[in-house]
Amino acid sequence: MNSDQQVCANVQEKLSAYLDDELTQQEQQRIYLHVQACPQCRALADDLTAMRSNLKSAVLCSVDERDLPKILHDQPARRFAFIGWALLIAAILLIGGIVSWQFIREVLNDTGIGRWLGIGVIAFYVGLFLLFLSVLRQRLIARKTDKYKKVQL
Amino acid sequence: MQTTGVKHVVHPYLQWYEGGLALARSMLRCNQAAQDVLQSAFDKALVAKRLPEDEPAQRVWFYKVIRNGCLDVLRYSQRFVADSEIELFSSSESFSDPVELSQQQVWVRQALMRLNSEQREIIVLRDVNELSYAEIAQVLQLNSGTVMSRLHRARLALREQLLALAADEVSS
Numbered sequence: 001m002n003s004d005q006q007v008c009a010n011v012q013e014k015l016s017a018y019l020d021d022e023l024t025q026q027e028q029q030r031i032y033l034h035v036q037a038c039p040q041c042r043a044l045a046d047d048l049t050a051m052r053s054n055l056k057s058a059v060l061c062s063v064d065e066r067d068l069p070k071i072l073h074d075q076p077a078r079r080f081a082f083i084g085w086a087l088l089i090a091a092i093l094l095i096g097g098i099v100s101w102q103f104i105r106e107v108l109n110d111t112g113i114g115r116w117l118g119i120g121v122i123a124f125y126v127g128l129f130l131l132f133l134s135v136l137r138q139r140l141i142a143r144k145t146d147k148y149k150k151v152q153l
Numbered sequence: 154m155q156t157t158g159v160k161h162v163v164h165p166y167l168q169w170y171e172g173g174l175a176l177a178r179s180m181l182r183c184n185q186a187a188q189d190v191l192q193s194a195f196d197k198a199l200v201a202k203r204l205p206e207d208e209p210a211q212r213v214w215f216y217k218v219i220r221n222g223c224l225d226v227l228r229y230s231q232r233f234v235a236d237s238e239i240e241l242f243s244s245s246e247s248f249s250d251p252v253e254l255s256q257q258q259v260w261v262r263q264a265l266m267r268l269n270s271e272q273r274e275i276i277v278l279r280d281v282n283e284l285s286y287a288e289i290a291q292v293l294q295l296n297s298g299t300v301m302s303r304l305h306r307a308r309l310a311l312r313e314q315l316l317a318l319a320a321d322e323v324s325s
Contacts (some may be wrong), residue, residue, distance in 0.1 A: 013302070013305065014305075015305065016305035016308050017305070020279065020304075021287045048308055051261065052280050054279050055261055055280045055281060056280060057275060058257075058259070058265075059261075059262065059281050060175055060281055061266070
């Protein structure tokens, strides 16, 4: 009887690991055989198994859905933002084109200032615009290769 | 977490959000503080220069960060000293949610909150987050033999608490 209790104590010590499938195959087998044979150890194993399955649902289901940033995935808002950006860019192109066209025509036609000065003024503005484009291009490339760009928290 | 039709890229660490929150909540027994710890853990995951490459190692790293964050909070608020007293006050009330739980689950949660913090964290790591013993050993910085025995003792303690709760219920 005494040796039986000793065996049970040994087995119960490893029962958790047995249920978690963390023992060597040999030990796993040994404990499996003992649990099949010994009602006391089987009761404990069943208890622990039931407790484990309860634990996960009990502790996990308390997470509030509102914690997660649902607002970021709101589809209509994204659509509005897309349309808004498209309109804004179209308007800037349109207005910029008209203004610069008129500016060029006026400078070239105006005989008050010299022809060369007119070309100089145009070249000044075109140069500024090209510099802006080069910076913009670099920024866009940097943005594309930014590894944290798509991160959403 | 729910995916609501829209295909969007999610940070890979977000898959451990719920498990990490469960760990922090069970360590701190306070939802707000747990969310703060999670927030700063994600912050670290974004800022850190050298992160593990493969997913299991990242997971271990992430839980380690959360655990250390919790320990910092606990140390800061000096709760380590008064652990046993606070246990009695906050074991059931602060953790109750409007979510529907079965009676069994309520008991399990109450019983879990009555354990000490060492036992709580190892049970949550294993049974809620399903880390292997080797991974738990890394997170808690123990060897895996210690993990095995500590986990078993924690489970037996939890079972005892459950039985006590059930006995209280019957007698009242």
